[in-house]
Amino acid sequence: MQQSALDHRTDPAPAPRSSAQGSRTVHGLLDLRAAAQPDRTAISTDTGTRLTFADWRDRSVRAARALVARGVRPGDRVGLVFGLRDWPEFAVQYCAVTRAGAVAVPISDGRPAEAVGGLLEHCGASAVVAGAGASVPLGPWWIAAPAELAAEAAESGAAAVQLPEVAAADPAQVLYTSGTTGRPMGVLASHGNVVHGTRPLARHRPLAHSEEFLHAFAVGTNAGQTMLVNALDAHPAALVATRFTPGRFARLIEQRSVGSVFVVPAMAAELLGAGVQERHDLSSVRLFGSTAAALPPSVATALTAAFPNAVVVNYYTSTEAAPAQTAMVFDPSRPTALGLAARGAVMVAGPDGRPLPAGETGDVLLRSPGAQRAYYRDAEAGAAVFRSGWVRMGDVGYLDPDGYLHLVDRASDVIKSGAYKVSTLQVESVALEHPGVADVAVVGLPHPVLGTSVAAAVVPAAGTAFDPAALRSFLAERLAAHEIPSTIRTLDVLPRNEAGKPLKRAIRELLAT
Incomplete structure (x- = not known):
């Protein structure tokens, strides 16, 4: 039945691998799904674009052959610069890159062209496939639109291009972190890491x-x-x-x-x-x-x-720790809990890297159940994050007696004000309970006596007359005196990155002026 479902295709694609082989690579998952459900919709957009599993597979095979014909070789890094409107095409090109044995480097076209160029330079990209409207600077890489690759794949002889064998241990992608606390870091993941936990034939x-x-x-x-x-x-x-x-x-x-x-x-x-x-x-x-x-x-x-x-x-989870994660169905009796380890393991450790008892605050670490990720071309930074199978999350937290994880703050965001340490997450969480606050970000500002003072950027709720004094009174009933912001500034919107995280460096600069 599966073979007949594929017979209508004109492109002589490779035969699907066995389930054991196919489930170990990203494009192998696609092969298995396309064989089982060729006409089922895989991805669609609110603008009406639709991609079936059969189309996804066929187009990725053809694009992979065009990449190989252009000289892409196993291990080469290929940038994929696409926007939300191009998600189906991005999915096609991602699997095309991995079929060619190369390493996909997904980059949002919402990043400035200079930033895009910096990421491509860092990973040593040899090629870039870009969606409509994407701005990609010139460099030592060639740039192609998906339509160009499709046209090249349709040329005589393209079907004879041989695609390489790809194994679970081979690199699949380099994904860059958001860079909210520093420069973006390239995180290398193998196929085995990316597909860990999937069950293609379940x-x-x-x-x-x-x-x-x-x-x-x-x-x-x-x-x-x-x-x-x-x-x-x-x-x-x-x-x-x-x-x-x-x-x-x-x-x-x-x-x-x-x-x-x-x-x-x-x-x-x-x-x-x-x-x-x-x-x-x-x-x-x-x-x-x-x-x-x-x-x-x-x-x-x-x-x-x-x-x-x-x-x-x-x-x-994090870009570095995936697929390890915790998951928590919201429970009003544990409002701050992030849950138990759903994949892998979670630990809160002291400065010596050893586990701390329940209730004690320390570094949060996750351990992946599969192959661990690594920083690409930055072993020195990786040594501080990847530790004997564990990944340091950069967060401070604790485990309660039942093993549930609770975050205190980002390690880099904790405010040291005088003799006290202030959790920005705690202040933000309480501030959001005020009916006049739609959004808020708390940061530390330099202070001549305390070293750092607590400051808040507030987006007022629509239709409200926001009063900073009323917010301070509200907070004073719920927080300690040293946690109450001495500076409160209103903004129309908080600056955030594409992952939705507040850009606290930018917010700190706004509040400091």
Whole structure:
């Protein structure tokens, strides 16, 4: 039956590998899914673009041959610069690159051209495939549009190009971190790491409660790469919102009866702030997943009311630690918990790297259940993060007596004010409980006596007359005196990166002026 489903194709693609072989590479997962469900939609966008598994496989095979014909060889790094509107084409080119034995380097076209060039230079890219409208600077790499590769693949003799064998241990991608606390770091992952935990031939696939899962994650983010693997492995098709606004996102949920939704906390707060639950039917959602940062308890509580039929899940991982993660269905009795280890293991360690007892605060580390990732071309920085199978997350936290992880703050964000240490996450979480606060970021500013003082950038809730004094009074009833911001500045919007994380360096500069 599988062979007949593929007989209609004109491109003489390689025969699908066995399940044991195919499940070990990213494009191998695609081969297996295309053989089993060729006409099923894999990815679609809110603009009407649709990609079936058969199309995804066939087009990736042809593009891979065009890449090899152009001289791409195993191990070469190939930049993939695409935007949200081009998600299906990005997926095609990603699998084309890995089929060619090369290493995919996904980069959002939302990054400035100079930043794109810096990443391409760092990874030593030999080639770039770019979507419509992407700005890629000239360099020692050649640049092609997907249509060019498709045309070259259609030329006589292209079908005879041989594609290399690719193994689980071979590198699949270099993914760059957001760079919120420093320069972006390239994180190298093998095929075995990227596909770890997938079950391509399972009778019951993940997210089986829905026919579509919705997201608006940029290419080049760890959350975006997770959505790519979901598209290959999960039951529902990926639905990409090509531009995130609360109303647009909620309309898609209502119109398409979306069953699974994935956001970052900032998106969740925007949905609630816009009151979309009052104007749209959100009852189809069974899973509301948040990732990239800790979900503030007040936001999580409000989500359970706005999405009455959904479980609200907070996922915690990093570009370096994936696929290790913790997961937590929001529990009002543990409002700050990020959950137990869902994949791999979690540990809170002291300065000597040894585990700390429950309740004691220290460095948070995750351990991957599969092959570990590594920093690309930066062994020195990697030595401080990757430790004997464990990955240092850069967060400070503790485990409660039941083993649930709780974050205190980013290690780099903890404010040392006089004799006290202040958790910015704690202050932000309490501030968000105030009805006049739609969004907030807390940072430390230089102080002549204390060393550092607490400052807050606040986005007022729509329709409210924000009063900093009223916010201070509100906080004074819930926080210690040293935690109350001495500086409060209102902004129309918080500067954030494409992963949805607040750019605290930029916020600190705004508040310092």
